[in-house]
Amino acid sequence: MRIHRTAAFGAVAVTAMAMVLSGCSGGSSSGSTAAADSEPVAGGALTIARTGQNVSDLDPVAKTLTSNNAYTLDKIFDTLTTQDGDGALQPSLATEWKASSDGLTWTFTLRSGVKFSNGDALTAKDVVYSIERHLKVGGALPLSAPITGVKAVDDGTVEVKLSKAYTPLATELATFASSIVPDDLDGKSEKDFFADPVGTGPFKVGTWDKNSSTFELVKNTNYWQSGKPYLDSVSYTTVSDDNSLVQQLQGKQVDVIQDVPMANVAALKSNSALTVDTVGSWNQDQVFFNTSDGPFANRDLRRAVAQAVDRATLTQTTTFGTGTTGTTYIPATVRYSDQSADILKYDVAAAKADLAKSGVAAGTTVKLLVESGSQARGQQAQIIQAALKEIGLTVEIEQKDSATFWTTFPSKDYEFALTTVIADTGDPDNVTYWQVDSHGVSDSFHTGYQSDEVDKLAAQGRETPDGDARKDIYAKIQQLVAQDSPTLSLDYAANILSTQSSVHGIELIPNGTLQLQDAWIAQ
């Protein structure tokens, strides 16, 4: 058994400790979603089980950023801005930020009194170094902002110069890759520094063996939110299969599981010893059509497919009511997602009409490329198959494992494809840029979709300050894209977290990470 919960405090000591802590933090509320009736208790080791790969690299600008690397980075480092459980932008290392009226100069005011885990104070130099390093190295999540210069105005102020107005800048600086590291990595080599990184986050690396499936974080005693984190340590276990997660939680082997299989949510909710927390995510199960080649270059055929699938029932069945029915390519949790857009609704008659208009003969076979490894996706593929049979299209399902899928799909060697994608930020420009803007990084996410009007609007959206004008631009883009249907959003998945009911204060963020600075364990 891997539970090392330190049960050092007796009942009396616990109360005393809690009083001391609440005194320290000035009685401010913790702001966490899973609010408990009682006051937080300090101490204890939290065990979390998650799927995916072991932590392999803690460099924020590494070339590969697996989700487990990312979800570990944000415990060790902070960013200038951060996103909360609703995906809204919040201050973190920067307490405020302002763009000049032409949008070309941004000023970030840094929080005072912030220290790195080694005790050094955070200054503007560290921030300048971090942003410049991100710009220079690029990495898995390169900065898209047209930054021309970063400078330290004084110890507590940083100025970012742009060549063009760029509204999503503050959001972009909230991603994992924009983590703030010490100036010049404290004079260490990258290899040495990132083996035991120094950050301003609530935790630092405890034990880390790349060959072991457990990874431990320990409390950063220099953390800037006084009295936090409550936990002494956090221990992660990586498992290869999400069914094992549920069993480990039910077997009381771990305190928290991430990526709860949707099929098990109801059972976990009915278990009084456990708590389930669900939050809308930036994930979506999405169908992509190859618009430049093959049968789906035909717009009418894409529209026929879009209208033939009953996405509401599909969502209900495959996410067990945890997800939201997909509508537009901008997930419902992302700003300016236009759920009221008049998109192609489920309508078999209209689908048949569009199929007839497309000139594609009934009984034609189309190939659906599916990334394997998820029960939900496999079933969504079968639902699509059955739905298209209704309008007279035969679907051949080709399941490929991830590595094969991500070779076949980017080389456009497919007709239509089903996979799960995630937006990196809560700004609509992010998903617009890589999914439908033909100037984006990946040929409109390998669909080959190109629309001059969409491209023009996307450029405008990027420069227009937040407000109704910007909202209208994205509403227009979503209308246009829906009419052309280069993609079909099936459902917006939820992030689901389940814990032993003694665990409190974990906040779930739409990008899939858990914030742990407010987490505590009732004894």
Added chain:
Amino acid sequence: MRSWARASGRLIAYAVAVTLAVVVLAFGLSRAMPGSALSAQLGSHATDATRQQLAAQLGLDRPWWSQLGTLLRNLITHGDVGPSMVNGESVRSAITARAGATLSIVVLAMLIAVLLATAIAVVSATHQNRWPDHVLRVVLSAGIAVPAFWLGLLLVLLFSVHLRWFPVAGLGTGPAAWLRSLVLPAVTAAVGIVPLLARSLRAQLLEVLHADFVVAARATGLSSRRILLRHLIPNAALPALTLVGTNLAYLIGGTFVVESVFTIPGVGDLMFRSITNRDSTTITGIVIYTAVLVVVVNLLTDLVVRLLDPRLARGGAAL
């Protein structure tokens, strides 16, 4: 003596040749798979520049023969195939870090299997064609037929989730917890082996039961228990032992299912992950070390069989 040395030399040369063929085949297979370590790691919206940088970093931009050459050079000079394509750690250290768990499962499973199989075979053979024999035959058939992951799933539900006798998954820390966490995986792995061993043992037992020396021993008035222990089991055990040796690669390869169900961080789990990640260095490394182990175990089995075989020990055709 000279002929013995020459024979041994030829045997070793043959083993080396087999290992080399295994290396080339493993490397070839891992490269023939569609996708690469790049596509497995870069995820959804990587730029071409990042792709090229990573390719250069992993050496994937070089021609295949150059990569195979590096791999072989590393193997000969360091006894290691090189760094993993996923985390840059030495493949040998990754395997040694995980070998303990896998070998523990295999050894424990073998132990369970040998004990169970012997008991089943003795009962079966001494009750040939009577009801205990028939019942055990069905039990053995079920052992062969049950999918390991399905059995594991049910065992976890019963013994770990409901009864809480054993941990659900993972390896325990501390000797007692560690052993406890290996029980269900070892039992699951053993279930598939028991029928192979038990059937072979039963057949051998039946054969020796009617052999001249047993008939002779009976005639001299030895107790049947003594005959069983002193003569029957040792004679019947040899072919079973050989069977274990020849099936070792299959067993080690098969542990990945068990490791996956019980979330044991062993070599099987590493193997499955490296196939998923197209980590050709690690795949090749695992295959090589498994192959070496198999070759060595087979050699040892050969030796043990020669040592134990009373017919060979008595200089041949004593029976």
Added chain:
Amino acid sequence: MTSTRPGATLVAGLAVVGTMIVLAIAAPLVTGHDPTALGLTAGLQPPSWSHPFGTDQLGRDVWARVVYAGRTDLRVGVLAVLAPLAVGTLLGLLAGYFGGPLDRVVRFVIDTVMAFPFYVIVLALVAVLGTGERSIYLALAAVAWVNYARVVRNGTRGFAGENWVAAARGGGLSRRRVIGRHILPNAVPQLIVLAVTDVVFVILAIVTLSYLGLGIRPPTPDWGTMIFDGQAFVTTQWWIAVFPGLAVLVTGIGFSLLADGLADLYRERD
């Protein structure tokens, strides 16, 4: 204590296998449901009169899927054994009879494949060839022929040295005739037993591949995929994963008893 006839195992095996085959062939007669018809509003129903094994997540009848999956898995299981049986037997015979360089090459290849972890080859080949039935045949054949070749080669090697073979050759019989008329028939019983046992292993391998998402293509029902789809429900809707698992188990027991019974039969005849 009653002593049953030695053929009981064989009869039991035949009965079980026969039942499974009949069920698979008569699938449309034993169920009125279409195994692929979705009923999205009637998912996860427990066993009842209309759905004796309940329904799965997509509202498909589990009983119908189990019997139709029998068609797939039994067909693939049996067919996937034939190719390696043929190739292995041929290579084993040639190597065993002729000996020399050919034998050395065959033995070398056998030892190489045997030293290789089975699933590495199978998983890699399935990745290379793509998922689906054809890949399963090829991937399994690439590995499984070795067992037959080894058995036949060793058997043939034994016979090749025997006096009657030399006598037959001396008596002017062609090599082909010696192999075909004398050596092969001697190896057949062992081969049949091996092949029948192999059906069990092949079905397990297919089920494992499907469980890993690399097996039979949906919507064709298959026991492995059914278990894979059902494992999330094993604590709440147990019928989805348990019935296909039982189907694998019963089929496997049948083939295994059949092999065991056949082995007995041949042993007694000798």
